[in-house]
Amino acid sequence: MAFELPPLTYALNALEPHIDAKTMEIHHGKHHATYVAKLNEAIAKEPSLASKTVEDLLINLKTLPDSVRGAVNNHGGGHLNHSIFWNNLSPKGGGEPTGPLADAIKSAFGGFAGFKEKFTGEAAARFGSGWAWLCVDKGGKLIVKDFPNQDNQLTEGLKPILGLDVWEHAYYLKYQNRRPDYIAAFWNVVNWPDVAARFAKGK
Numbered sequence: 001m002a003f004e005l006p007p008l009t010y011a012l013n014a015l016e017p018h019i020d021a022k023t024m025e026i027h028h029g030k031h032h033a034t035y036v037a038k039l040n041e042a043i044a045k046e047p048s049l050a051s052k053t054v055e056d057l058l059i060n061l062k063t064l065p066d067s068v069r070g071a072v073n074n075h076g077g078g079h080l081n082h083s084i085f086w087n088n089l090s091p092k093g094g095g096e097p098t099g100p101l102a103d104a105i106k107s108a109f110g111g112f113a114g115f116k117e118k119f120t121g122e123a124a125a126r127f128g129s130g131w132a133w134l135c136v137d138k139g140g141k142l143i144v145k146d147f148p149n150q151d152n153q154l155t156e157g158l159k160p161i162l163g164l165d166v167w168e169h170a171y172y173l174k175y176q177n178r179r180p181d182y183i184a185a186f187w188n189v190v191n192w193p194d195v196a197a198r199f200a201k202g203k
Contacts, residue, residue, distance in 0.1 A: 003043075003054060005036045006083050014091040018185040020174045028086065031169055035078030035150070042071035054080045058154040077150035081131060084198075085163050090191035101196040108142040115144070116187065122146040123164050123183050134162040134195070136202035159202035162195045 008028060013021035043049050046068050049057065057064065057072050058080060064072055096112045097105065109115035115134075123132035126146040135158035137143050147153065153160040164186055171182035 002040050003036050003079060005033045006086065008086055010091055015089060015189050018188045019089070023171065023173045026173075027170055028082075032079070032082040035075045035082065038071060039075040039079050042068045042075060055154060058152045061155045073152070073155070074150050077152040080152060081150055081163060081165070084160055085165055087194050088162055088191055089189045090194070091189065093189040093191045094187065095192065097192040097196055099196060101192070101199045104142050104199065118144045119164070120183050123166050124180055126166050129167040131166060132164045133160050135160050136199060161198035161202055162190070
């Protein structure tokens with residue numbers, strides 16, 4: 001089973017002015033596409049893994065053959081992280097979550113403002129390349145954690161529901177070195193229904 005680049009559910013310019021069309025074109029069409037291609041190259045070396053989903057590969061990363069473990073971590077992680085990220089975004093996004101997700105955020109962080117401050121802080125403080133994630137832990141509680149490079153949350157037993165890519169390729173064309181401005185813009189396009197659905201499945 002070859003992995004494929006998932007299509008976007010909105011136009012490249014749909015997230016403007018917060019995320020520009022050129023960044024989306026390069027980020028999705030080149031960076032994410034490369035992760036998919038490199039993951040397929042790695043899996044082709046181990047036919048026994050051909051039927052596995054990317055989630056299965058990452059959950060069981062430590063048991064994979066040495067010949068592919070690093071590639072699966074980097075390129076499989078990159079593929080899954082980005083696949084979630086695109087769906088976490090929407091031109092009709094922004095605002096705050098409601099329902100059970102809002103209740104869980106209040107329980108874990110004291111409210112949306114506390115969560116937003118924590119998540120923003122993790123994204124801003126991630127040195128070099130990586131991601132900030134809102135995850136569901138093994139006990140069903142929400143946590144915020146940053147991860148370097150394309151390291152994946154599933155490998156640590158966490159279920160990712162909202163991610164922010166802070167690699168420079170995600171924002172440099174528009175924001176240059178102003179990562180805080182990019183993070184602030186991100187909140188205007190968060191697709192809370194998608195995050196809520198992931199939370200409901202991850203509990």
